[in-house]
Amino acid sequence: MSLAGHRSPLVGGPGSLNTVSADIWIANQLPGMQINGRMSAVRRFFCLFVTFDFLFTGLFWAICVLIKEGGKYSALVEEIIHYNIRSSIFDIVMVAAVRFTLLLLLYALLHINHWWMVAITTAGSCAFFISKSLMYEWQGKDASSYPFEVTLLLLSFLISWIEAWFVDFRVLPQENRAKSVLEAASNCDHQETDPLLPGLDRVRDYLSAYSETVGDFYSPMESPLASDDEEEYGGHTVNRRMTSEERELQISGVEALQKAWETIHSPGWKLEKESSHGDTIYTKLGSSGTKIYKLTGVIDTDSNTLFNEIVHNIENMPSWNKAVTVGRIIQSVDSSTDVVYQLAAEGPGRVVTARDFVNVRHWKKIGNSMVCANISVVHKDEPPQKSIVRGENGPCCWVFQPAENAPRKCFFQWLLDTDLKGWIPQYVLEQALTYAMTDFMSCLRNYAPTLKTQTSQRKGHR
Numbered sequence: 001m002s003l004a005g006h007r008s009p010l011v012g013g014p015g016s017l018n019t020v021s022a023d024i025w026i027a028n029q030l031p032g033m034q035i036n037g038r039m040s041a042v043r044r045f046f047c048l049f050v051t052f053d054f055l056f057t058g059l060f061w062a063i064c065v066l067i068k069e070g071g072k073y074s075a076l077v078e079e080i081i082h083y084n085i086r087s088s089i090f091d092i093v094m095v096a097a098v099r100f101t102l103l104l105l106l107y108a109l110l111h112i113n114h115w116w117m118v119a120i121t122t123a124g125s126c127a128f129f130i131s132k133s134l135m136y137e138w139q140g141k142d143a144s145s146y147p148f149e150v151t152l153l154l155l156s157f158l159i160s161w162i163e164a165w166f167v168d169f170r171v172l173p174q175e176n177r178a179k180s181v182l183e184a185a186s187n188c189d190h191q192e193t194d195p196l197l198p199g200l201d202r203v204r205d206y207l208s209a210y211s212e213t214v215g216d217f218y219s220p221m222e223s224p225l226a227s228d229d230e231e232e233y234g235g236h237t238v239n240r241r242m243t244s245e246e247r248e249l250q251i252s253g254v255e256a257l258q259k260a261w262e263t264i265h266s267p268g269w270k271l272e273k274e275s276s277h278g279d280t281i282y283t284k285l286g287s288s289g290t291k292i293y294k295l296t297g298v299i300d301t302d303s304n305t306l307f308n309e310i311v312h313n314i315e316n317m318p319s320w321n322k323a324v325t326v327g328r329i330i331q332s333v334d335s336s337t338d339v340v341y342q343l344a345a346e347g348p349g350r351v352v353t354a355r356d357f358v359n360v361r362h363w364k365k366i367g368n369s370m371v372c373a374n375i376s377v378v379h380k381d382e383p384p385q386k387s388i389v390r391g392e393n394g395p396c397c398w399v400f401q402p403a404e405n406a407p408r409k410c411f412f413q414w415l416l417d418t419d420l421k422g423w424i425p426q427y428v429l430e431q432a433l434t435y436a437m438t439d440f441m442s443c444l445r446n447y448a449p450t451l452k453t454q455t456s457q458r459k460g461h462r
Contacts, residue, residue, distance in 0.1 A: 031045075031178075039111075040171075042171050042174045043107065043108075043171050043175065046107065046167060046170075047104055047108045049162075050099065050104060053099065053160075053163070054099070057092060057093050057096035060148075060152045061089060061092060061093045061152065062076060064148040065079055065089075068148075086135055089136075089153075091132065095124075095125050098124075099121045099125060102117060103118060103163065107167070113176075114172075115168045115172060118163055121160065121163070122163060122164040126157060129153055249339060249360045250333050250362075252375055253333070253337045253361060253362025253375070255375075255395070256362060256374060257364055257373035260395040260397035260415050261366065263292070263415060264397060264415045269282035269284050270282060272293070273434060273438070275441070278297065278298065279296065279297035279438065280295070280297070281293060281295050281437055282294045282296075290419070291417075291430065292415070292416065293414075293415070293416040293434070294413065294414070294415050295412075295413065296411070296412070297411075297445075298403050298406070298409050298410065298411055298412070299409065299412050299444055299445060299448050300445070300452070301409070301410055301455075302407070302408050303369075303402050304370070305410075306410045306412065306448075307363075309451055310398060311363055311398075314327045314329065315327055320447040321444070321447075323345055323439060324342055325345050325354070326343035327341070328340065328341050330379055337361065337363075339358065339359070340358075340374075341356065342357050343355075343388070344357070347432045347435070347436070352424060352432045353422075354388055354389075355389050355391040355421070356388045356391070357393055358379050359377065359393055360377045368401055368402060369399050369400065369401035370399075370401070371397050371400075372398045372400075374393060374396060375394050375396070376392045389422050390421065391418055391420045394417055396414075396416055396418075397413075398414055399415075412444075416433065416437060418433070
């Protein structure tokens with residue numbers, strides 16, 4: 001997809017998230033899975049940590065008091081009965097008890113999926129600790145107990161922040177990610193050999209160890225993605241073991257498809273433009289803060305024909321799409337993943353010069369839709385050229401599905417988020433991308449009769 005792309009982590013780059021193996025990718029999903037209605041492992045760890053917080057604070061408080069009072073156990077009771085914020089540190093234990101009660105009630109029993117409660121407990125605890133440090137009478141006491149009391153106060157402050165961080169950056173993201181994995185698996189086509197997510201066969205083995213059927217969580221696949229079993233290439237079946245580089249490309253393509261599919265169906269799109277043919281262009285801000293685009297329209301040809309032409313006949317695209325001058329496949333990774341090179345022509349008036357793109361593509365049938373997603377990658381066989389600016393694309397997709405009330409026509413959607421690189425004024429960039437999308441639909445609509453004729457002739461020769 002020349003301009004039809006997005007920004008995303010690049011394969012093979014230093015520190016790339018996509019360089020992890022499929023096994024590590026799956027292992028990262030398992031802690032967030034809620035199996036048979038049970039609490040996820042990552043949430044259970046959080047609840048144990050909250051319990052540790054309360055018990056540790058209580059133990060530390062008891063040690064502080066015993067040291068200060070020379071080991072008198074009655075001092076523990078005395079500090080509780082005659083509590084005073086200026087002289088007692090028992091309130092630190094009570095703050096921990098409040099955190100313990102509220103967090104376990106909402107995150108363990110009520111099982112909420114939001115950070116608001118831990119934010120309240122952390123903010124309230126920190127406000128109290130700051131007030132405590134200012135009001136506490138540090139003078140006139142046994143100096144030997146100061147280090148323990150200060151340490152208790154600081155540790156309680158630190159632990160409350162760790163709890164907030166863990167919920168917001170571990171518990172909720174991992175559970176949401178695991179939910180997406182299982183939902184995507186349950187919605188995929190059972191007859192296809194390429195599952196939407198890598199290593200789902202290993203997830204299936206993990207879930208099958210439980211008493212309930214695996215089908216309660218997802219639909220089983222006939223063969224795992226990135227397996228060493230048989231794969232089809234060009235109409236014949238071969239046995240091939242994937243290299244680590246191919247597996248990284250494969251994972252990048254699969255993750256791009258999932259992200260693009262979620263984005264194109266997300267809320268918040270704003271109508272930007274509508275053409276005389278009924279094509280619409282919507283915009284919204286993407287996760288990186290830049291504007292992304294979604295085009296929708298109906299093409300007068302069936303969705304399968306259009307999918308095969310755009311995805312599998314990429315070399316022919318320059319013949320009907322004047323915005324693309326070169327299109328070729330660099331590497332075939334598997335039966336539904338490849339790496340392509342495309343060179344986009346200069347924009348009108350040469351405001352935007354030519355750009356080239358190297359993308360990994362992955363396609364999949366989801367329901368009655370065929371989806372092809374792509375994302376920019378670094379590939380050794382197609383390094384950047386000094387004479388051409390290389391654009392960077394991220395999770396984007398083309399969606400092909402039969403139009404409502406007209407199954408022989410295709411309802412076409414295009415998700416676009418591209419960084420053309422170079423210095424281009426924002427208003428010029430927006431106009432150029434909107435024009436490119438509109439022009440693409442015009443070229444595609446003009447080419448549709450030729451596609452229908454070619455399809456009819458092929459059927460007539462059979």
